[in-house]
Amino acid sequence: MSDSQWLQISHDKENALLSQNLTLGSQCFDYLPEACFVVDPFNDVVVHSNALGRDLWLRCKGGREASQNECVDRVFSSWFGDQMPHLVLFTQQALEQGEAWSDELSLVCADGERLSIEMNIRRVELGENVLLIFLLRDASTVHERHNQSALNRYHRGGLIQWRRMEQVFQDIERENQLILNAAGEGIYGVDVEGKTTFMNPAAEKMLGYDAVEVVGQNMHALIHHSHENGHHFHEEACPIFTSFRDGEIRNVDNECFWRKDGSYFPVEYTSTPIRDNGQLVGAVVLFRDVSERKEAESNLKMALEEVRKLKQQLELENAYLKEELGEEYNYHEIVGKSEAVRNIIQKIEWVAPTDANVLICGETGTGKELIARAIHQRSERYNRPLIRVNCAAIPKELFESEFFGHIKGAFTGALAHRVGRFELADGGTLFLDEVGEIPLDLQGKLLRVLQDQQFERVGDVQTRRVNVRVIAATNRNLAQAVEEKTFREDLYFRLNVFPIESAPLRKRIVDIPLLASHFLKKACQKFNKPQLRLSVADTTALCAYAWPGNIRELENVIERQVILCRGKRLHFDLPSEAFNQVKTDQTEPEPLNSAGATEVLTEDDRRQGERMNIVNALKRSRGKVFGPQGAAEILQVKPTTLASRIKRYRINPAEFKVA
Numbered sequence: 282m283s284d285s286q287w288l289q290i291s292h293d294k295e296n297a298l299l300s301q302n303l304t305l306g307s308q309c310f311d312y313l314p315e316a317c318f319v320v321d322p323f324n325d326v327v328v329h330s331n332a333l334g335r336d337l338w339l340r341c342k343g344g345r346e347a348s349q350n351e352c353v354d355r356v357f358s359s360w361f362g363d364q365m366p367h368l369v370l371f372t373q374q375a376l377e378q379g380e381a382w383s384d385e386l387s388l389v390c391a392d393g394e395r396l397s398i399e400m401n402i403r404r405v406e407l408g409e410n411v412l413l414i415f416l417l418r419d420a421s422t423v424h425e426r427h428n429q430s431a432l433n434r435y436h437r438g439g440l441i442q443w444r445r446m447e448q449v450f451q452d453i454e455r456e457n458q459l460i461l462n463a464a465g466e467g468i469y470g471v472d473v474e475g476k477t478t479f480m481n482p483a484a485e486k487m488l489g490y491d492a493v494e495v496v497g498q499n500m501h502a503l504i505h506h507s508h509e510n511g512h513h514f515h516e517e518a519c520p521i522f523t524s525f526r527d528g529e530i531r532n533v534d535n536e537c538f539w540r541k542d543g544s545y546f547p548v549e550y551t552s553t554p555i556r557d558n559g560q561l562v563g564a565v566v567l568f569r570d571v572s573e574r575k576e577a578e579s580n581l582k583m584a585l586e587e588v589r590k591l592k593q594q595l596e597l598e599n600a601y602l603k604e605e606l607g608e609e610y611n612y613h614e615i616v617g618k619s620e621a622v623r624n625i626i627q628k629i630e631w632v633a634p635t636d637a638n639v640l641i642c643g644e645t646g647t648g649k650e651l652i653a654r655a656i657h658q659r660s661e662r663y664n665r666p667l668i669r670v671n672c673a674a675i676p677k678e679l680f681e682s683e684f685f686g687h688i689k690g691a692f693t694g695a696l697a698h699r700v701g702r703f704e705l706a707d708g709g710t711l712f713l714d715e716v717g718e719i720p721l722d723l724q725g726k727l728l729r730v731l732q733d734q735q736f737e738r739v740g741d742v743q744t745r746r747v748n749v750r751v752i753a754a755t756n757r758n759l760a761q762a763v764e765e766k767t768f769r770e771d772l773y774f775r776l777n778v779f780p781i782e783s784a785p786l787r788k789r790i791v792d793i794p795l796l797a798s799h800f801l802k803k804a805c806q807k808f809n810k811p812q813l814r815l816s817v818a819d820t821t822a823l824c825a826y827a828w829p830g831n832i833r834e835l836e837n838v839i840e841r842q843v844i845l846c847r848g849k850r851l852h853f854d855l856p857s858e859a860f861n862q863v864k865t866d867q868t869e870p871e872p873l874n875s876a877g878a879t880e881v882l883t884e885d886d887r888r889q890g891e892r893m894n895i896v897n898a899l900k901r902s903r904g905k906v907f908g909p910q911g912a913a914e915i916l917q918v919k920p921t922t923l924a925s926r927i928k929r930y931r932i933n934p935a936e937f938k939v940a
């Protein structure tokens with residue numbers, strides 16, 4: 282084959298291929314995804330259209346089907362109705378510029394409806410022919426596509442976001458799981474049907490169940506079915522059950538949970554309802570084993586009960602001891618039954634509740650301080666201090682500072698502020714012992730405080746107020762001192778509102794046995810000796826001794842004997858001449874009771890007598906102990922006192938009811 286032949290064959294093949302490709306391209310045109318029209322602009326006719334173009338045409342025309350060429354040769358502008366000017370302008374633009382775009386035109390359908398379109402035009406020059414290709418899109422479809430596209434973008438973005446959130450949730454869940462696993466408290470969840478949804482390892486450990494065994498099971502039936510005493514615990518009565526019914530949080534600490542092995546332990550738990558979108562979906566229960574706490578509480582309770590019992594016992598013992606101490610003849614440490622002592626006690630009873638100043642006169646050692654203390658104790662100020670000032674022991678120049686205090690630098694040696702006795706006694710009682718020793722120049726200042734309850738500290742200008750009751754005592758004859766002008770009369774009257782005379786021992790011989798027993802008891806305690814008793818002979822000897830006034834002498838004699846005593850016997854070696862001492866006092870001493878100095882009642886006699894007395898009172902009250910006409914009233918003792926004596930003497934008041 283020649284070269285020219287060979288060339289001819291290859292040229293023919295190329296042509297055939299080209300023609301085949303053109304046919305294919307032309308066929309593809311039919312499948313363009315937009316409605317497409319090829320229009321001859323100068324003759325205003327459609328030259329060609331694709332399938333979607335034909336569909337659009339058909340849609341406007343209202344027909345059912347369109348054949349391949351049905352829209353060809355149609356007048357293109359006729360579809361646009363009265364929009365001709367706009368179409369012309371638009372077409373013109375495409376012819377001049379090669380392309381144009383508009384979304385302002387609409388196709389007019391057969392039924393008069395308008396179909397908004399978006400349109401692209403491209404100018405095509407094929408040899409001498411100038412054609413326009415129109416691509417038409419239904420505007421609503423375009424809009425829909427935009428929306429869809431936006432939606433897709435949104436979804437894609439949302440999906441990414443969601444994945445991120447999912448990751449976050451997974452992380453949180455993982456952390457929660459870690460927390461649940463690490464928590465020391467038992468935690469489990471139940472749904473609204475009471476079925477277990479989860480359980481942490483601490484709960485597994487405490488209950489002896491594996492989580493897999495309980496998930497899906499009714500937790501109440503497994504671990505909460507019975508009370509501690511074995512009685513059935515109805516689910517409806519269970520606070521956990523109610524908490525996921527009424528949405529309230531429940532804190533409980535008096536129930537128990539049962540282990541898998543049938544044992545139980547006391548629990549403290551909180552049941553918190555769980556809500557999902559406002560809907561109650563169950564509860565989460567956080568619990569801990571409180572065995573140790575309960576045991577500690579129970580031990581504490583037992584210990585407190587023990588303490589309470591001991592306290593009660595102590596109180597009883599205390600009451601008994603008080604009673605022992607506070608026997609009839611011991612009034613706030615003032616021992617005695619003599620007329621003089623009874624008189625003093627009566628006066629104390631009268632004056633104590635008032636705020637009146639009291640002046641106690643009497644010889645040294647006759648119990649003036651005891652009287653002052655008793656007045657304070659019986660007054661309403663008893664829980665405030667009783668401040669004692671021994672006026673005889675204060676140097677003259679320090680009186681003012683001692684009474685009223687001073688401020689720093691008030692005088693040489695006043696290195697700091699000092700509170701005086703009046704301030705210390707504020708609200709309470711000031712006992713001015715040896716009041717007759719107060720220097721005359723200070724008596725005026727003292728008078729002012731007694732009148733106004735006001736004073737100034739030495740060196741200070743500030744006036745201070747106090748509320749102080751003054752009890753003064755003296756062994757001097759103050760009335761005489763007033764006459765001698767060594768004591769201010771106005772101060773004397775101010776102090777002597779209520780005078781009490783303390784009696785010297787020589788005037789109350791009748792009290793000697795009681796005082797001697799009292800001092801003996803005290804001395805034995807003081808020197809840690811076994812309790813000794815006075816024999817009749819001892820008492821007789823003591824009573825026979827001509828005591829001067831100072832009771833301390835009797836006290837000292839007894840203390841000395843206790844120290845010297847070996848074994849159980851005391852030996853009073855009182856100076857024999859004392860027996861014959863001439864009593865200097867003009868006043869007759871009170872006689873001893875009917876037993877006299879020679880016949881002294883033993884402790885047993887006294888107890889027998891007291892027992893008889895109580896029995897007689899009960900007989901008279903027909904067994905009534907308390908209340909009006911009761912034995913306590915008859916005996917003039919406190920009902921509690923009588924009750925404990927009745928107990929002590931083992932008397933049965935009921936026996937006297939009939940009588």
Ligand SMILES: Nc1ncnc2c1ncn2[C@@H]1O[C@H](COP(=O)(O)OP(=O)(O)OP(=O)(O)O)[C@@H](O)[C@H]1O
Pocket residue numbers: 614615616617622643644645646647648649650651652714756783796799832833836
């Ligand atoms: N009636 C009494 N019962 C019991 N003890 C008493 C009685 N009277 C005085 N005493 C005792 O005698 C001692 C002196 O009593 P107190 O100090 O009260 O007397 P005083 O008159 O204030 O003495 P002074 O004048 O020395 O200050 C104290 O130990 C006190 O307990």
